[in-house]
Amino acid sequence: MELYLLNTASGLKPCYDSDFEEKKKLKLGQTYKAKITLARNIEFHRKYFQLINTAWAYQNEATTKHFKENINCFRKTVEVAAGHCDTVYSLSRKEWIDVPKSIAFDKMDDAEFQNLYDRVKDVLFSVFLRHISEYDFMNNLSNF
Structure with a gap:
């Protein structure tokens, strides 16, 4: 079980409804061990995926077919192009290939x-969105 919790003067409080539902599963009076880490900004994470989704929506049919109509392939390709990858040797291809790192x-x-977001945005505008106004594109992300 993984929860997002806010530290308040009265204790840890679930951040989202889904976290509250998970916390309700814990039995009162029981002792639980927790690993506490500072959470990455979930809203910014959502904005990143909105960036990818919006860029994908701008792609023409030929581009989407190139990526087998799979937005996840598109995202990973952009991440590799942004340098967020490891280089591994492919035995089947007998060559070094770049594979995306986990986000x-x-x-x-x-x-x-944040650095990945900025580099991905640069790749999108230099390769996939060259004929799109960055201002117009970013307006589509204005709800974040």
């Missing part, structure tokens, strides 16, 4: 994630 919450802090 999981426990793998990156806020500063690293």
Whole structure:
């Protein structure tokens, strides 16, 4: 079980309804062991995926077919192009290839994630969104 908790003067408080529902499963009077870590900004994480989703929506049919109509392939390709990858040797291809690193919450802090966001945005506008106004595009993200 993993919860997002806010530290208050009266104790730890669940941040979201889903966290509250999970906390309700804990039995009163029982002792639990918890690992406390500073959570990465969940809203910024959502904004990142909105950036990817919006960029994907701007792609033409040929581009989406190139990525097998799979937004996750598109996201990982952009992350590799942004340098967020490890280089490994492919035995089947007999060559070195780049594979995307994890963007999981426990793998990156806020500063690293902000850096990734900025580099991904640069890749999107230099490769996939060259003919789109950044101002217009960013207006589509204005709800974040």
